[in-house]
Amino acid sequence: MTSNSKGSKGLNTLSNKQLERIIAEIDQAIEWHQSWYKQLLRSLISNVPANKHDLSDNAHTFCEFGQWFNKLPTDTKKLHPHFSEMGTAHQKMHQGAKVLLSLNEAKSAIPVSLLDQFHADLDTLRDLFEAVSDEFSDVLHTRDPLTGATDRTNLLSHLRKEHERCKRHSLECAIIMIDLDHFKRVNDEHGHAAGDKVLVALVKCIQSHLREYDQLYRYGGEEFLVCLPETELGGAKSFSERLRASVEELNINIGTNTPINVTGSFGIASVSVNDDIEQAIERADHAMYQAKKSGRNRVCVT
Known part of the structure; x- marks a missing residue:
């Protein structure tokens, strides 16, 4: 079956x-x-x-x-x-x-x-x-044991299947690369246990914004990838701006008297019918680094 x-x-x-x-x-x-x-x-x-x-x-x-x-x-x-x-x-x-x-x-x-x-x-x-x-x-x-986000094991195969589905129906989809800003500082100042709590809180925040058919992957370390099927670039940008603001508003309890706050940098790439998934991921990654170079806590689009 x-x-x-x-x-x-x-x-x-x-x-x-x-x-x-x-x-x-x-x-x-x-x-x-x-x-x-x-x-x-x-x-x-x-x-x-x-x-x-x-x-x-x-x-x-x-x-x-x-x-x-x-x-x-x-x-x-x-x-x-x-x-x-x-x-x-x-x-x-x-x-x-x-x-x-x-x-x-x-x-x-x-x-x-x-x-x-x-x-x-x-x-x-x-x-x-x-x-x-x-x-x-x-x-x-196929889940990351810490955060519950899907791990990278089947990322490319999943994205290719989604891309093929979009091609059959002449639809676009969008990929968002998200990276926490100054995450190393969190680990250095508060310890890795606190860093783990930050990652868990981030994933819960992202998941609360996703539709049932959206997909979240832990790409590596503090970097996450979101696939938004049937979403054009404008819709992906609006989604990312809302998510960026929600991440900034998080008050994360790390077991001390004072919760901590984090921000994230977002890079967006649209995946068109004739696009290539690996290239789209590279474009989203490049856009995310542009967001960091531009001051962090912002959304950039390729």
């Missing part, structure tokens, strides 16, 4: 800890269903009495996975379309199990076609479990 791009965009709203928790819960759900399946086989093959809940019309609400799934917040279920598919597949699988168990309780022969259909439904559910767990894990493993 392939990864769904809509799903992965929604996952960007989750923190690393939230992703880790959901991955652990889905892995637990896989174990729950394996145990449930073993009990089902005991009932069908060895005539062990079936669990009365498995014979009910709403059996899918009684098993451990069903109880967990029903308690999931609506916002979490909307993060990935596979969650909706999972709920439907889970209910269908339990309905098939109920038919098998009912026939077994009545001492009636179980048609091979019903057994095959049940196993097909069970396989579908397992595929969904694994697909969601794998995709969540992929997102987690």
Whole structure:
């Protein structure tokens, strides 16, 4: 089962800890269903009495996975379309199990076609479990562990895919390079732990301004790259000016009596249909250095 791009965009709203928790819960759900399946086989093959809940019309609400799934917040279920598919597949699988168990309780022969259909439904559910767990894990493993921004591992491949999509629809996108001003001074004067808190605060600030389909990468050190799909140069400049002002207004608690403030330099490059991603990144980087040379805490456009 392939990864769904809509799903992965929604996952960007989750923190690393939230992703880790959901991955652990889905892995637990896989174990729950394996145990449930073993009990089902005991009932069908060895005539062990079936669990009365498995014979009910709403059996899918009684098993451990069903109880967990029903308690999931609506916002979490909307993060990935596979969650909706999972709920439907889970209910269908339990309905098939109920038919098998009912026939077994009545001492009636179980048609091979019903057994095959049940196993097909069970396989579908397992595929969904694994697909969601794998995709969540992929997102987690390509994130910077400190800030939660996507790391550079797949940056070029992601940007090329976005560029190809924009080319197909004759759209522009924009790239913004962001670098904190005088970050070395923060580390030297307050320590690296304080510097880490500054980076975390910066990323939270940037993420609060992003649309669902925008993407943030930690490019290196205190340098970050933002991709704004379907955005022309003017829109990217307005966005950057708003973000620059928000960064300047941050009061970052570093564990001392006095919070600290930082600023950032922003460089913007538009990526047109016939453009080259690597060259666009270089232009954004050059514009960012122009912002620094011009006095820092400002936005420059190539």
